[in-house]
Amino acid sequence: MVETSESQPDKKRVLLTGATGFLGSYIVKKLLEDGHELIILKRSFSNIHRLQDIWSEIVSYDLDKTDLETPFRDFDRIDAVIHTATVYGRKNEEFTDLFEANTVFPMHLLNAAIKFNVSTYFNTDTPLDKQLNFYALSKAQFQEWGERLAKLGKIRFINIKLEQMFGPGDDDSKFPAFVIRKCLSSPELDLTLGEQKRDFIHIDDVISAYGLLLQKVHLLNAAYQEYELGSGKAISICNFVELVKQLTGSSIQLNFGAVPYREGEVMYSEANLVALEGLGWSSKIPLEEGLRQTIPWYSENNR
Known part of the structure; x- marks a missing residue:
């Protein structure tokens, strides 16, 4: 067992998945700044470039080389x-891959957390309807298991339905990053009509919400609680793309209507922030300001 020193009661030891990804890496840095202790689960071949400058401050376990329960055994407690780890299905993964990554793996992790008396499990969920695609279905299936186990008194389960986040350093598989990159480098872009509305939230607002939830977790009395996380202001896709074009100074030709809507396309998604605002959280970064902070990174790292 790892020896531990006494820590302040508001400082926690946190085990995090997806730490080498966009969202996870920002959460790692935020929680370290807040004084928490971080343990991460990754693969031995994971690219750690996002964490290179703080790697010495993190305890890391390679899931392909060790048992999932090892970190729970090694430490006297994990709070x-x-x-945050997920597979979106954007790289032609089989539906079984999505089920394994988004349902089975977090179920094993949840079981280990329950077995070793971890008080709280924070799950990063999607607002997409489960009937839209296998990604949304696999996420919903795990959420339902988490809710059920929480209501049976096994663990506190906090479900965070995260809208469209964006910020410096995300990859092109995400729509905001894809649009920014295209506006900076392509002569034209084929799109749907763009009538669907989405809620875009800057990564700094996202991590402030995660930090606050961890800080105030002792005040969350219900075994299962759900929080919608976004800016609370939806904008049409066509207006979003036009705004990115304007801010990048691009001359790209936008071909709205060249791509059909997905079957079952969600036409409106906007976070209801009442629950988070009740904890004292609010979105601080307006969309245009957030894009102005984000676009220079893509200009400097354009491929």
């Missing part, structure tokens, strides 16, 4: 699990 919380924050699960």
